[in-house]
Amino acid sequence: MAVNLPALGSLPPVSGVRIGTAGAGIKQRERDDVAVFLLAPDTVVAGVFTNSAFRAAPVQIACANLATGSVRALVINSGNANAATGAAGLADAQAVCRTLADAAGIDQSAVLPFSTGVIGERLPVDRVQKAVELATERAAEDGWPAAAASIMTTDTGPKAVSRQVPVQGCPVTINGIAKGAGMIRPDMATMLAFVCCDASVTPECLDDLTREVADRSFNRISVDGDTSTNDSFVVCASGMAGNALITSPEDPGYQDLRQGLSAVAVDLATRIVRDGEGATKFVTIRVRGGADTEECLRVAYTIAESPLVKTAAFAGDPNWGRFCMAIGRSGVKDLDTGSVDLYLDDVCVARGGLLAPDYAEADGGRVMAQDEFEVRVELGRGDAEEVVWTCDLSYEYVRINAEYRT
């Protein structure tokens, strides 16, 4: 049911990054569900994590280990989130980290663990440990496609992106993989995303870049408004590309790297929406003319998360009243509806809060019949503009989520 989800393209190696996968049979037999990333010494790592009060055990450990400053490996399993599992879950995640540390000959605190899948069930630690050992043996520079496949849960296909960008004239390779299809929205989506590059950058700059990039990509998507206990976005920079060390945002290389990371992150994030559970439409919500970012996002998310808008999108029905309803209830202070315009792609549906005199419903219907379209709201209050990506709500979303565990 995915909407124009691109197939995996070529994924060249990223110097200093080796990846291996193996099967632990956590939820399904006969597929790899464990991946390990082995990172060269001195790799710089940054990450942003879920804001949920129920932060999963691996997220708690990843945050703590990331703070120690030296990260040499990532371990990821799908099929079980190791969330809401308490002290036992923490011990399970630590045991997995220890296995990887032993196999790779690194400190246990240099391992960041990640899990995704069912919440509230214990991890089958023995089987995961065996898979970690096997994956470590298999680790190689060409492990990217297998890693993208291994982290999938309800995803219909693997998601990976590669870009080469010049950073102050020096070619830098940026690869990223992501998983996520439901429980998607900011702060963060139920998603895992791992991006590795070979740029040379200070930890402080990479941290700033990671937050900035996440905010304009993974924090701008919504499938169903739900947020996971395990969401994580991690960026690793091995420093082996040979560019001059990026030390501040004023550095020209900072902007080069920002653009490259941002392109990879937006591409991954929109692929998650394209693969939204049950999605049949990919919808860009653009809100312009807001007094500030916050009110643009408020309107954009109210539209993006409205079940009535989402079912109208599924039906391809240009039911503009539902957009009005969503804009009206979004809570923008003192909104003058008489200055609100609504467009579907280039078709002006409403002007000044009223159905446009020259609007023909057939035109709106043609736009919404497409796989992909843009809903644009002009608030007429200022210069702020924000974009959010979402998908429709279909029978298939209900089926997937009603049957997920059965």
Next chain:
Amino acid sequence: MAVNLPALGSLPPVSGVRIGTAGAGIKQRERDDVAVFLLAPDTVVAGVFTNSAFRAAPVQIACANLATGSVRALVINSGNANAATGAAGLADAQAVCRTLADAAGIDQSAVLPFSTGVIGERLPVDRVQKAVELATERAAEDGWPAAAASIMTTDTGPKAVSRQVPVQGCPVTINGIAKGAGMIRPDMATMLAFVCCDASVTPECLDDLTREVADRSFNRISVDGDTSTNDSFVVCASGMAGNALITSPEDPGYQDLRQGLSAVAVDLATRIVRDGEGATKFVTIRVRGGADTEECLRVAYTIAESPLVKTAAFAGDPNWGRFCMAIGRSGVKDLDTGSVDLYLDDVCVARGGLLAPDYAEADGGRVMAQDEFEVRVELGRGDAEEVVWTCDLSYEYVRINAEYRT
């Protein structure tokens, strides 16, 4: 698909209130879609209305006319919301009010208009005016069941409630009708509710009572988190029951009337949820032990509006991770998940943020297999407690909302 929606019971007359209905063929032929309420002189009326920035034309007029203090009639149409229709829509609603005023021999400013249905389309004023004239001719004390039917849109059945309550020993009759099945959530649901009683009460007291009662009934329900441009809850008191005039909250009659109005409003509000679009389960979300009302409601609504919880409810799947997810992302400040307990009816699913050791999934499954069940969260932070009523998210919800206009 409604969940145990009660059939209409007996609806005795309310002294001083006459009701008539007629068909204007707004959206469907061969049904009555217009109702008029004719109120005795000196009837006291109070109302609460949607907070949407796109307030429909009739809502704007009803608010303005209510402020003048003398209300003698209500006119309601289904099938067209007369919302987002600008100055033309206001003129249309005024024209309908004028027709009723002429037919009933009252001031135009003494008429409150209400509309529900499709947004953004003009009302067929001529046909509505003819129906208003006919409905006025037909007005009688036994018009309650016909009125309940006439205001339906996607409702699967009419919703009406009657109670007799002693107010300081004097019997007071309270009748109410409501419509609403989708676009339901606080501030307010897409719903119209009209309650009439024959109590004698000051305008100030009735206004207080109406707000208080709405807050604990119609503002505690959620079907899909969407809010309409037209929501209205109106309470009329004809003063013909003969009770001593209620002049303050300290008056014992105030509490008597409050209990009666509250019982009627909660009954109507929960019927709206039982008839939630596509609903197969009626779910009570009770949050206890919060530090204050606000955080209890925050948790309750996050659960009630989570598509993942709602699809799990549809499947009857006690997927407790989804409850954790919702509690975790609800944004309660400094929530210690280690003190959170979760119950499904009397079954303790989680204690101290962890799966309860004695919990068997079959027990949770048995609770969620029922038509109706309660989800109870104990936050362990204080004494506040709040209840919200909701329903599940089914294939049928998607079908209804994808096909509504086609």
